[in-house]
Amino acid sequence: MPLRLRPPRRTAPLRLMKKFRFQLLSEWIAGHLAPCRVADIGGGKGLLAYLLDARGFAATVVDPLDQPLPPKYKDLAGVRHALPAGAAVRRISKAFDPAMAADYDLLVGLHAHGSNMKILEAAARYGAGFILLPCCVIDEPIEIRPNVDWFESLIERARALGFDIGRFELNFRGQCRGFFATGTRARIREAAD
Numbered sequence: 407m408p409l410r411l412r413p414p415r416r417t418a419p420l421r422l423m424k425k426f427r428f429q430l431l432s433e434w435i436a437g438h439l440a441p442c443r444v445a446d447i448g449g450g451k452g453l454l455a456y457l458l459d460a461r462g463f464a465a466t467v468v469d470p471l472d473q474p475l476p477p478k479y480k481d482l483a484g485v486r487h488a489l490p491a492g493a494a495v496r497r498i499s500k501a502f503d504p505a506m507a508a509d510y511d512l513l514v515g516l517h518a519h520g521s522n523m524k525i526l527e528a529a530a531r532y533g534a535g536f537i538l539l540p541c542c543v544i545d546e547p548i549e550i551r552p553n554v555d556w557f558e559s560l561i562e563r564a565r566a567l568g569f570d571i572g573r574f575e576l577n578f579r580g581q582c583r584g585f586f587a588t589g590t591r592a593r594i595r596e597a598a599d
């Protein structure tokens with residue numbers, strides 16, 4: 407009987423677990439932008455802000471729900487890190503208000519709720535840069551309509567506000583696509599850095 411060879415299996419690129427999103431995004435930000443003042447809007451427990459602070463940024467979590475930092479995390483090489491006792495990040499325990507953007511160079515919304523459209527509006531008003539990885543449409547001032555892609559509609563909105571958009575994707579499972587613009591205050595990192 408002739409030997410039948412199976413066609414090679416097409417494998418999707420191996421994606422990291424969703425819990426690595428903070429490590430991946432902090433690495434992406436530090437690789438693309440010079441240290442600056444960052445508002446991590448809807449920043450949850452604050453691990454992204456913690457990792458950005460460690461890379462020389464000055465990050466603040468803006469989130470109405472006060473949550474403690476996680477006690478530990480794994481880096482992208484799989485090494486475990488315990489946060490030192492008393493580790494903290496700056497927090498504003500309020501819903502994001504566009505006027506807050508006056509104090510930051512970069513507004514980040516990683517799966518942020520109720521803030522994506524406000525972040526775009528605030529970035530345009532105050533000249534800040536932004537990075538958005540939007541997930542679901544929750545508490546946004548628009549109606550969910552069939553056949554309207556939330557991600558693309560946010561990009562359209564950003565373009566209408568005058569932003570030149572860049573797209574990117576991080577290597578984690580889940581909604582890992584993002585887009586960004588530098589505004590007038592966030593600086594692209596020099597190639598020689």
Ligand SMILES: C[S@@+](CC[C@H](N)C(=O)[O-])C[C@H]1O[C@@H](n2cnc3c(N)ncnc32)[C@H](O)[C@@H]1O
Pocket residue numbers: 427447448449450451468469470471500501502516517518519520521545
């Ligand atoms: C899906 S969680 C994402 C948290 C974190 N960025 C992450 O990736 O794990 C959404 C967060 O948005 C926060 N949130 C909800 N409404 C908000 C608002 N109006 N302004 C700022 N944060 C808000 C919630 O408290 C929650 O921590």
